[in-house]
Amino acid sequence: MSTTELSPRFQLALRRSLFFGICLFFWLAIGTLTFSVLSVVGQRRTDVAGLVKLDAKRTELLNVLWAETISKSEADWAEMANQKLELYEKALLNYIGYHDDSDDRSFMESLRKSFSLVTTIDAKRTELLNVLWAETISKSEADWAEMANQKLELYEKALLNYIGYHDDSDDRSFMESLRKSFSLVTTIGPMDIDNLTTAGKIFAVVYTIIGVPLCLLLLTQCGRMITSLWEGRALAIPAICFIFFSAVVYDIIEDGTDDVPFFDAIFSIFLQYSSIGEEDSEFHGIFPYLITIAGLALMNSFYVHMEHEIERSIHNFEFTFSKIFSKFERWMSEGKGSMNSNRIEEEDEEESDY
Known part of the structure; x- marks a missing residue:
C-alpha cells in the first residue's frame, strides 16, 4: 500500500510519531548517559x-x-x-x-x-x-x-x-541505565531509589517531568495511527493478538530458558503494556523496548475506547445522580436562605430594641 492510499489522518499521525519518536530517543540517550554517571556504584564481587x-x-x-x-x-x-x-x-x-x-x-x-x-x-x-x-x-x-x-x-x-538478595554490581551499565530511563518516561516498573545518588534523584525528577509528557505525545500520535486502521470494539482483536505475539517474541528472545508458563508470560506482557509493570521485569536488548512502545500505544487506544464505552453505559446512572445532587443543592440553598432570613429578622428586632 502506497502512502497515497493511506488516509490523511494516518499520514499526519505517522509523521508526528516519527518526530516525537526521535525526540524520545534522544531524551532516553541523555537519561541513559546521565544515570550511568549518577547511579551508585554497586559492590562488585572481587572474591x-x-x-x-x-x-x-x-x-x-x-x-x-x-x-x-x-x-x-x-x-x-x-x-x-x-x-x-x-x-x-x-x-x-x-x-x-x-x-x-x-x-x-x-x-x-x-x-x-x-x-x-x-x-x-x-x-x-x-x-x-x-x-x-x-x-x-x-x-x-x-x-x-x-x-x-x-x-x-x-x-x-x-x-x-x-531471600531478598539483589546484586547491584551492574547498576551503572548501559542497559541498566537505559532501563531506568525507560521506566521513568513510561511509568513502567518500580524504581530502586537506593541505586541513585542525591544528584541522580534530583535529575530523575526533572527528567520525568519532561520525559513523561514527551512519551505521552508519542503514544497519542501512535494511537491516532492505530485508530485510523481500527475503531471501536475492533481494537480488542489487534490488542489481544499483539499481546500474544509479544509473549512469543519474548520467549524467543529469552531462548525459552526461564521456565515461565506461557500464561504467566502473557500476563506479564499485559502488565507491561498497561504501564503497570512488574517488580523484577527485565529487558534484554533494544528490540523489547520498541515492542513495548507499540504495545503501550495500542493498549492506550483500547483503554480510551473502553473509557467512552463505560461512560456511555453508566450515562443513565450519572443522569439520575445529577438530579439527586441538584435536589440536594436546592434543599441546601433553601435551608441556607431560611437561616439568613431568620438572622435578618433577629437583627431587625435587636435594632428596634434600641
Whole structure:
C-alpha cells in the first residue's frame, strides 16, 4: 500500500510519531548517559578465590548427581540430591555474604520465615531435581552437564531472589541505565531509589517531568495511527493478538530458558503494556523496548475506547445522580436562605430594641 492510499489522518499521525519518536530517543540517550554517571556504584564481587571454590562446588555437585543415577533408584537419588543441593545452597549463600545465625537447623529450616517462601523454594528445588533425573535418560553426560548448569543457574537466581538478595554490581551499565530511563518516561516498573545518588534523584525528577509528557505525545500520535486502521470494539482483536505475539517474541528472545508458563508470560506482557509493570521485569536488548512502545500505544487506544464505552453505559446512572445532587443543592440553598432570613429578622428586632 502506497502512502497515497493511506488516509490523511494516518499520514499526519505517522509523521508526528516519527518526530516525537526521535525526540524520545534522544531524551532516553541523555537519561541513559546521565544515570550511568549518577547511579551508585554497586559492590562488585572481587572474591576470586571464593568464586573458584563455588564453581568447584557446582562441578562436584553435578558430577555426583550424574554418577549416582547409575546405581540408585529415583527415590534414593532424589533424597541424596536434596542433601547435596542443600550443601551447595549453603556454599552459595556463604559466598554472597548471607549468614544464618541458627547452627542447629538446616538451611531450609532457617528460611521458614513464611510458609509461601518455603513452598516456592521447595517447588523450585523439586522441579529442578525432576528435570535433572528425567534428562539423564535421553542425554549424554556432556549434554546433560550443559543443561544442568543452565537449570542450576536459574535455580540460584530464584533462590537469591526469594531471600531478598539483589546484586547491584551492574547498576551503572548501559542497559541498566537505559532501563531506568525507560521506566521513568513510561511509568513502567518500580524504581530502586537506593541505586541513585542525591544528584541522580534530583535529575530523575526533572527528567520525568519532561520525559513523561514527551512519551505521552508519542503514544497519542501512535494511537491516532492505530485508530485510523481500527475503531471501536475492533481494537480488542489487534490488542489481544499483539499481546500474544509479544509473549512469543519474548520467549524467543529469552531462548525459552526461564521456565515461565506461557500464561504467566502473557500476563506479564499485559502488565507491561498497561504501564503497570512488574517488580523484577527485565529487558534484554533494544528490540523489547520498541515492542513495548507499540504495545503501550495500542493498549492506550483500547483503554480510551473502553473509557467512552463505560461512560456511555453508566450515562443513565450519572443522569439520575445529577438530579439527586441538584435536589440536594436546592434543599441546601433553601435551608441556607431560611437561616439568613431568620438572622435578618433577629437583627431587625435587636435594632428596634434600641
